[in-house]
Amino acid sequence: MCYDVVIVGAGCAGLTAGIYARSKLMKTLVLDSGRVGGQLVSLYPEKGIHNYPGFETIQARKLSDKLYAQAEAAECEIHENEKVREIVNGCEEIIVTTDVAEYHTKSVIVAIGMGSFKPKKMGCPGEDELFEKGVTYILPVKEELVGKKVTMFGGGNSAIDMALIADSVTDTTIIHRRPEFRADESTVNHLMESDIRTIMNANLVSINGTDHVESVTISVDGKEQIIPTDLAVINIGISADLEDLGTWGLELNDDGLVKVDFDMTTNRPGIFACGDVISYPGKVKQITTAMGEATTAVLMAYKFVKKPYWADSCKQ
Ligand SMILES: Cc1cc2nc3c(=O)[nH]c(=O)nc-3n(C[C@H](O)[C@H](O)[C@H](O)COP(=O)(O)OP(=O)(O)OC[C@H]3O[C@@H](n4cnc5c(N)ncnc54)[C@H](O)[C@@H]3O)c2cc1C
Known part of the structure; x- marks a missing residue:
């Protein structure tokens, strides 16, 4: 044929x-x-x-x-x-x-x-070890997010859109390594109108936990902060x-x-x-x-x- x-x-x-x-x-x-x-x-x-x-x-x-x-x-x-x-x-x-x-x-x-x-990786300690134990590159369905603390990494349209989806059912923080987002203005406006916490100029130091993600450590202006987290969603691009x-x-x-x-x-x-x-x-x-x-x-x-x-x- x-x-x-x-x-x-x-x-x-x-x-x-x-x-x-x-x-x-x-x-x-x-x-x-x-x-x-x-x-x-x-x-x-x-x-x-x-x-x-x-x-x-x-x-x-x-x-x-x-x-x-x-x-x-x-x-x-x-x-x-x-x-x-x-x-x-x-x-x-x-x-x-x-x-x-x-x-x-x-x-x-x-x-x-x-x-x-393949999704791009952050390359920090804990990322590989806790993959699928709270580290993910794709936002799970809403039902799986309810009641969880979600920390999203990224600054583009996709990261913000996913943070907005997560925020409708959970407690969400978005962390970006630059001073400004690179998403569309309208998307950034939606973010600003939401309850999502934003942390700019921040580098991810490590993802922490034993059997499951418990927190992430970030560095802002040289000072480290620990953010309690159940789900670390990494959205920094694709190779x-x-x-x-x-x-x-x-x-x-x-x-x-x-x-x-x-x-x-x-x-x-x-x-x-x-x-x-x-x-x-x-x-x-x-x-x-x-x-x-x-x-x-x-x-x-x-x-x-x-x-x-x-x-x-x-x-x-
Ligand atoms: C996070 C993100 C958000 C986006 N949001 C938007 C948006 O809101 N609006 C918009 O317009 N665009 C958006 N885009 C862009 C859009 O998704 C892409 O432009 C579009 O999906 C491209 O479609 P495609 O069919 O060319 O490729 P793909 O969607 O990449 O499909 C290619 C397919 O080919 C298959 N394949 C690969 N190699 C082989 C092989 N050797 N043999 C057989 N099959 C193979 C793959 O498995 C895949 O299923 C977004 C992209 C990303 C990454």
């Missing part, structure tokens, strides 16, 4: 590509190395998204659930826990190899976002792990991301890319931009595969 398109990655870019491809009745397979939903479910499931048109606010995991449901309803074939290892040219088709199987396809859309992303890209023969920009033309074509005929994995001048890493790029990538894949009479001379 030969697919019309294999989409690598089931984040918001990959799922949008899947939905669009099915609207063109392309035989579509979506592969993800982990769970469907990408960053929305793996990094910030509880966070409200306030800039996705059509919803004043929607929780990240709910948006992901909606995209997943729409892709399934459109009869997209979706495989979780299948990491793509190789994308090579066959005689007349492209062969995509995963840990589990080999798939033949006429086109590929690479939508692997930040790859196998991307995109080592697979290097083996797929795709031309990369200096930032290590896939170089695409304005129509999401890559240097390899029949392979398109979209979402956080690509870069171009003016690229913005957001859900709506990833979805827009996915739309373009699918329409170009469609032209490449089906060569409809109305298509302009297709570049590849």
